[in-house]
Amino acid sequence: MTRVDLIEMNPSELEGFFRGMGEPAYRAWQVYRWIHGHGVLHFSEMTNLPKKVRSLLESQTRIVSMDEIERQVDQEDGATKFLFRLRDGETVETVLLPQSYGNSVCVSTQAGCRMGCLFCVSTVGGLGRNLTPGEMEAQVLIAQSELGRREDGARVSHVVLMGIGEPLENYDNVLVFLKRIHEKDNLGISYRNITLSTCGLAPEIKRLASEALPITLAVSLHAPNDELRNRLMPVNKRYPLSELLPACREYAERTGRRVTFEYALINEVNDLPEHARELSRLVRGLLCHVNLIPLNPNERGLEGSRPDRVKEFARILENSGVNATVRRSLGGNIEAACGQLRRRNGREKS
Ligand code: SF4
Numbered sequence: 206m207t208r209v210d211l212i213e214m215n216p217s218e219l220e221g222f223f224r225g226m227g228e229p230a231y232r233a234w235q236v237y238r239w240i241h242g243h244g245v246l247h248f249s250e251m252t253n254l255p256k257k258v259r260s261l262l263e264s265q266t267r268i269v270s271m272d273e274i275e276r277q278v279d280q281e282d283g284a285t286k287f288l289f290r291l292r293d294g295e296t297v298e299t300v301l302l303p304q305s306y307g308n309s310v311c312v313s314t315q316a317g318c319r320m321g322c323l324f325c326v327s328t329v330g331g332l333g334r335n336l337t338p339g340e341m342e343a344q345v346l347i348a349q350s351e352l353g354r355r356e357d358g359a360r361v362s363h364v365v366l367m368g369i370g371e372p373l374e375n376y377d378n379v380l381v382f383l384k385r386i387h388e389k390d391n392l393g394i395s396y397r398n399i400t401l402s403t404c405g406l407a408p409e410i411k412r413l414a415s416e417a418l419p420i421t422l423a424v425s426l427h428a429p430n431d432e433l434r435n436r437l438m439p440v441n442k443r444y445p446l447s448e449l450l451p452a453c454r455e456y457a458e459r460t461g462r463r464v465t466f467e468y469a470l471i472n473e474v475n476d477l478p479e480h481a482r483e484l485s486r487l488v489r490g491l492l493c494h495v496n497l498i499p500l501n502p503n504e505r506g507l508e509g510s511r512p513d514r515v516k517e518f519a520r521i522l523e524n525s526g527v528n529a530t531v532r533r534s535l536g537g538n539i540e541a542a543c544g545q546l547r548r549r550n551g552r553e554k555s
Pocket residue numbers: 318319320321322325326327328368369370371403404425543
């Protein structure tokens with residue numbers, strides 16, 4: 206028997222489900238609050254439900270439709286990376302990162318990716334499929350359950366859409382997910398604590414700008430000119446910098462939010478002093494911040510920049526008046542570069 210996935214249902218769908226079971230509609234709200242508000246993932250903990258209802262739910266439904274198949278913990282920075290198997294055998298990764306400002310969850314939005322970025326492992330097997338809103342929320346709820354009950358204090362406070370997949374290719378499901386986790390009956394995560402990372406789908410960036418949600422847009426830039434970006438990121442052939450940068454400008458203007466440009470420094474590929482000068486000319490006048498991240502080593506054979514080159518790159522940007530921060534790649538000891546764990550386990554369906 207196929208079990209019903211409760212996490213995929215909105216309150217009115219849940220009401221219909223409970224009515225169908227001969228139960229009053231208020232049960233739907235009880236269950237909705239347990240799952241989405243408290244992050245409870247076991248029926249046995251839903252203490253205000255009669256035992257009979259709990260065992261009915263146990264036999265006919267499930268709360269989340271994914272199983273953990275592996276996890277790695279970075280002893281240095283406390284990052285935990287999970288590998289989940291979805292109902293159809295696809296696999297995705299999620300990372301829980303304790304930060305000085307709170308607990309952040311890095312969520313996957315697709316199983317695989319078809320964007321083809323040269324430095325990325327997630328794209329090697331292509332795109333499996335888009336994730337549903339419930340599959341994205343489940344990643345956050347499972348991370349929350351690792352921290353304990355929300356009311357006991359340890360909460361997921363930040364969500365970043367930087368895991369496997371291109372979020373703006375799965376636009377509608379991602380929007381449902383973001384609006385859902387923002388609701389006060391749900392996790393109540395502030396839009397300001399949500400970051401969506403894209404490889405640069407300019408039309409969807411403009412569409413997102415028109416939603417006027419104050420979420421942070423992070424754009425994977427990684428090159429300061431079309432020639433180099435075409436080589437590193439095939440998406441640039443569709444949306445070159447002359448389209449991408451105006452879309453980012455529009456986003457900053459409509460939301461009032463500073464756009465973050467992610468720049469993975471790859472040794473002797475995009476980390477030359479002239480690249481830093483070109484980058485500063487490119488983003489001049491835009492409400493933005495540049496994150497410089499030495500590339501994590503991965504199977505694609507590219508190396509992260511040496512510390513002296515990173516320092517020099519950052520110095521040139523700062524001297525040109527560009528806000529830039531060098532970030533260490535968190536979870537460096539646990540194959541935290543997106544897609545490595547999934548790749549090692551194979552993406553074949555079971
Ligand atoms: S970096 Fe992001 S958009 Fe590019 S291939 Fe990897 S997952 Fe896809």
